[in-house]
Amino acid sequence: MSPVPRHLLPETSAERADGSLEIGGVSTLDLAAQYGTPLFVYDEQHLRSRCREAVTSFGADRVVYATKAFLCRAMARLVHEEGLMLDVATSGELFVALSAGVPASRCVLHGNNKSLDELRFAITSGVHHINVDSFDELDRLDTLHREGLPVPRVALRITPGVEAHTHEYIATGQDDSKFGFNLANGDAARAVSRADRSPSVELMGLHCHIGSNVFAVSSFARAAEVMAAFAAPYDLPELTLGGGLGVAYVEGEQAPSISEWATVLLDACRSLGVRSAITVEPGRSIVANAAVTLYSVGTIKDIPGVRSYLSVDGGMSDNPRPVLYGSGYEAFLPRAWGADRVRAVRVVGKHCESGDILINDAMVPADTAVGDVLAMPVTGAYGYSMSSNYNMVGKPAVVFVRDGKSRLVLRRQTHEDLVALDID
Numbered sequence: 001m002s003p004v005p006r007h008l009l010p011e012t013s014a015e016r017a018d019g020s021l022e023i024g025g026v027s028t029l030d031l032a033a034q035y036g037t038p039l040f041v042y043d044e045q046h047l048r049s050r051c052r053e054a055v056t057s058f059g060a061d062r063v064v065y066a067t068k069a070f071l072c073r074a075m076a077r078l079v080h081e082e083g084l085m086l087d088v089a090t091s092g093e094l095f096v097a098l099s100a101g102v103p104a105s106r107c108v109l110h111g112n113n114k115s116l117d118e119l120r121f122a123i124t125s126g127v128h129h130i131n132v133d134s135f136d137e138l139d140r141l142d143t144l145h146r147e148g149l150p151v152p153r154v155a156l157r158i159t160p161g162v163e164a165h166t167h168e169y170i171a172t173g174q175d176d177s178k179f180g181f182n183l184a185n186g187d188a189a190r191a192v193s194r195a196d197r198s199p200s201v202e203l204m205g206l207h208c209h210i211g212s213n214v215f216a217v218s219s220f221a222r223a224a225e226v227m228a229a230f231a232a233p234y235d236l237p238e239l240t241l242g243g244g245l246g247v248a249y250v251e252g253e254q255a256p257s258i259s260e261w262a263t264v265l266l267d268a269c270r271s272l273g274v275r276s277a278i279t280v281e282p283g284r285s286i287v288a289n290a291a292v293t294l295y296s297v298g299t300i301k302d303i304p305g306v307r308s309y310l311s312v313d314g315g316m317s318d319n320p321r322p323v324l325y326g327s328g329y330e331a332f333l334p335r336a337w338g339a340d341r342v343r344a345v346r347v348v349g350k351h352c353e354s355g356d357i358l359i360n361d362a363m364v365p366a367d368t369a370v371g372d373v374l375a376m377p378v379t380g381a382y383g384y385s386m387s388s389n390y391n392m393v394g395k396p397a398v399v400f401v402r403d404g405k406s407r408l409v410l411r412r413q414t415h416e417d418l419v420a421l422d423i424d
């Protein structure tokens with residue numbers, strides 16, 4: 001198998017004179033030596049380029065970054081600096097954004113089961129608006145109105161009945177969904193008429209999200225069509241058409257760019273006569289390809305006639321996607337990233353279960369050995385943000401690299417961190 005495809009790597013990836021990989025002008029091998037492994041390395045220029053592409057394609061104030069894909073203070077600041085708003089789905093995500101100095105007025109609250117406390121926190125902080133997901137939530141907003149809180153702007157999340165072709169755990173637009181007001185059974189229309197008459201909320205728009213890692217831009221156009229037809233009679237100022245744009249994870253995959261997605265979506269809305277402002281909420285397509293994870297190879301076990309297991313110093317605790325969704329990844333050696341990958345291995349983690357697999361069928365260079373730094377690209381989304389402390393493995397460190405410099409944005413968890421919650 002040929003070297004890892006260039007388009008899976010962060011934008012500033014380049015070959016050094018010795019054949020090794022640098023990102024942001026920094027040697028990835030030096031990063032592994034300086035910060036240890038596992039290590040998430042984010043290309044800051046790549047992150048900013050994707051933010052700019054989104055803002056240029058959809059317009060200022062029309063892009064809301066879905067923070068669940070990857071969030072820390074540095075990331076919150078970066079997207080805010082680039083003019084994006086932030087989509088937060090819990091009080092925890094809102095807290096991180098606010099603690100980074102992002103104004104609440106640049107945050108939008110989501111979630112299918114927001115508590116009274118989360119809603120109160122969002123309203124008293126002054127979030128831009130709340131995406132309301134259920135009749136129970138409208139009841140809770142009535143309660144908060146009676147408490148004397150300011151009237152929040154809201155959008156209603158509608159489930160448009162559009163099946164996106166993606167993994168069933170991340171498909172959200174179909175009728176059988178925990179999210180949103182069902183369009184087909186009349187709940188959506190009932191929710192609009194209730195919110196429209198309610199003194200507890202100011203209805204400003206409608207929202208939908210059909211799923212994540214969607215490759216067929218036609219699915220977005222179809223959702224736009226359904227939503228435009230539903231929204232037309234209400235003539236509300238805003239229509240949010242989700243995030244969900246897929247990214248290429250493995251060789252042979254090609255994903256639409258953010259600007260191609262924008263063209264399809266905005267053309268569809270134009271031809272449907274939509275007058276509302278169109279907002280989108282990309283997560284994965286902003287961050288996924290911006291990062292690689294660096295691991296150290298610790299053990300290689302050959303079972304002749306069966307397979308070879310290559311164990312690294314992380315695993316399902318820093319990237320649960322292969323276990324959750326059966327997601328595929330590539331692996332390569334940053335010391336020789338142009339090398340052909342001819343040796344078949346299963347890349348596994350250090351956790352105490354056989355299911356702790358990072359790559360089922362990986363190809364690596366023939367001379368891959370214990371002690372090598374192994375890189376997995378396209379780990380910038382839903383990796384760190386879904387990480388855990390399973391087996392009491394500390395969360396990895398995260399660095400941003402740019403212009404020949406690295407900056408630690410999340411330090412590695414220590415053993416002390418692992419007992420920080422213990423009372424005695």
Ligand SMILES: *Cc1c(COP(=O)(O)O)cnc(C)c1O
Pocket residue numbers: 066068069087110209211212213242243244245281282283284285
């Ligand atoms: C997860 C999510 C997004 C972002 O999805 P990506 O696939 O990461 O782009 C946007 N909006 C909502 C409501 C979501 O739940």
